[in-house]
Amino acid sequence: MVTHSNNQNMYLEQGVGNGPGPEFHKNLDDDGRPRRTGTVVTASAHIITAVIGSGVLSLAWAIAQLGWAVGPAVLLAFSFITYMTSTMLADCYRSPDPLHGKRNYTYMEVVRANLGGMKVQLCGLAQYVNLVGVSIGYTITASISMMAVKRSNCFHKYGRHVKCNTSNYPFMAMFGCIQILLSQISNFHELSWLSIVAAVMSFAYSSIGLGLSLARVLGGDHGRSTLIGVTVGVDVSATEKIWRCFQAIGDIAFAYAYSNVLIEIQDTLKSSPPENKVMKKASLVGVSTTSLFYILCGCLGYAAFGNSAPGNFLTGFGFYEPFWLVDFANVCIAIHLVGAYQVFTQPVFGFVETRAKNRWPENKFITREHPIEIPFCNGIYYFNWFRLVWRTIYVIITTLSAMIFPFFNDFLGLLGALSFWPLTVFFPIEMHISQAKVPRLSPKWIALKTLSYACLVVSLVAAAGSIQGLIVAVEKYKPFKAPQG
Incomplete structure (x- = not known):
């Protein structure tokens, strides 16, 4: 042995x-590491799991703020931007040559190899703050979906006039316990099965939302929709219209972002065919699939509810019946977020554990792996005490944070706004310019820089909208009152 x-x-x-x-x-x-086995299918599943969150069900609200004229166009624009920058980032996994160069295992290593300097620290700050924030936000969102199942059954039993208030704290604790167990999966390479399950769940609840919206439209029970979305003086004030448009553009832009885990996903791929080519195919599959569901859910949801579209028409009870189908959809959301949580936290786990092993290479508590035979599976699980303790503490802290800050989803929007431009646009474009040696002030250089600055404006606008939404959420929050779904 x-x-x-x-x-x-x-x-x-x-x-x-x-x-x-x-x-x-x-x-x-x-590189001397265990042979990677990832394929287009597994990488696509990781991407779909990371990108299609329960936020897909809030896109009807976003389209309602922008209207038929602008909403779908913004969705398509950001799908194109995301795919383009993801292909640039995929070429940076190996450097200096994208086919035979040295592997870079994390986003920070990619930036260090291609740009260097202070940009590495800025990248790490943007990436890991966002990843920690996402794990807290997913804990809240999953608990809301689980709580919605309980409320749905209450409404069905006692009528819609009953408040059916309930706390989501027990559901956060339940979600945290599940994550403590799943977090012992040692690395990203072993997450393929979980991502595939999560991707199937995302298709399931998105399809249910689509079906319920279509049934409402065909039944003639649909809201008033317009080319410009919510109408000033009728639905909202002029100030509210501006803030809501800012938030909607931000929601759509960040709904596509998965750059903060792209390199870690690419590091799971087999080396033949070349990783960058496979990753580009997976990105095309993932972004295309995502765009199709986003456009269908956003547009059909807007057609069904019009300008009064709820923030989430499953957890926000745009639909009450059939209650069992709504319950099933919310269960699918919760299962999907179980997998998505792992996709976004594995880079954090890997970062801390690699640093710890490099810092204390002789410490057996940190470095020693204890092989444990798994009955009936002809396999071996490698147990590590440091992994058990550190990952358990991380999950507990994120779960407690979710309980303490029930309005954290609004804060997560701000984190997303601040990290979207550097991670999804700025670094991929700058590294592409450096790697491809694009001449300064050439037409391509000008076009790429213009795109980068335009997306910076979008991030700033979305950040302003998120800050306004956070202020409103904090004002509405009542201490000692269980957060409502």
């Missing part, structure tokens, strides 16, 4: 004789 270790993990392989045999080397990639 031969033990091999690196910064990511330690594992055991069967050797031959006294040293590593052919079987040992056959199971390693060109």
Whole structure:
């Protein structure tokens, strides 16, 4: 039995004789790490899990603020921007050559290899603050979906006039317990099955939302919709219209963002065919699928509810019946967020554990992996005490944060606004200019810089809208009162 270790993990392989045999080397990639097995399918599942969140059900609200003329156009524009910058980022996984260069395992390493300087620290700050924020936000959102199931059954039993108030604290605790268990999955490479399940769940609840919206439209029970969205003087004031448009543009822009986990997803792919080509195909599949569902859910939802579209027509009770179908959709949302939480937290886990192993390489508590045979699976799980303790503490802290700050989703919008431009647009474009040696002031250079600055304006506008929404949420929040769904 031969033990091999690196910064990511330690594992055991069967050797031959006294040293590593052919079987040992056959199971390693060109960087000495366990052979990667990811494909277009698994990478696409990771992307869909990361991108299609329960926010897809709030796009009807976003379209309602912008109207038929602008809403769908903004959705398509940001899908194109996201795909374009994701292809640029995919080429940076290896450097300096995208096909045979040295691997970069994280977004920070990619920025360090291509840009260097203070940009590395800025990238790390934007990425990891956003990832921690997302894990807190997903805890809140999943608990709201689980709470919606309980309220739905209450409405069905006692009538819609009953308040059916309930606390989401027990559901946050339940979600946290599940995440403590799943967080012991050692790395991103072993998450494929969970991402596939989560992707299926996202298709399920999106399809249910689509079906219910279509049924409402065909039944003639639909709201008033217009080319310009909510009408000043009828639905909202002029000031509210501006703030809501800012928030809607921000919601749509950030709904597509997955750059903060793209490199980690790409690092799961087999080396042949080249990772960048496979990742571009996966990005095309993921973004195209996402765009289709976003446009359908946004437009059909707006057609069904008109300018009075709720923030989320499943958890916000745009639909009450059939209650069992609404319940099933909300269960699918919760299961999807279980997987999405892991997709967004694995980079955080990997970052801390790699730093700890590099800092204390002789500490057995941090570095030693204990093989445990799994009955009936012919497999071995490698247990690590540091992984157990640190990941459990992380999940507990994010769960408690979600309980303490029930308005954190509004704050998450602000975090997303501040991280969208650097992670999704600025760094990919700057690294592409550097890698492809795009001449300064050439037409391509000017076009890319213009796109970057335009997206910076979008981020600032969305940040302003998020701050306004956060102020309103804080004013409405009543201490000691259970947060309502």
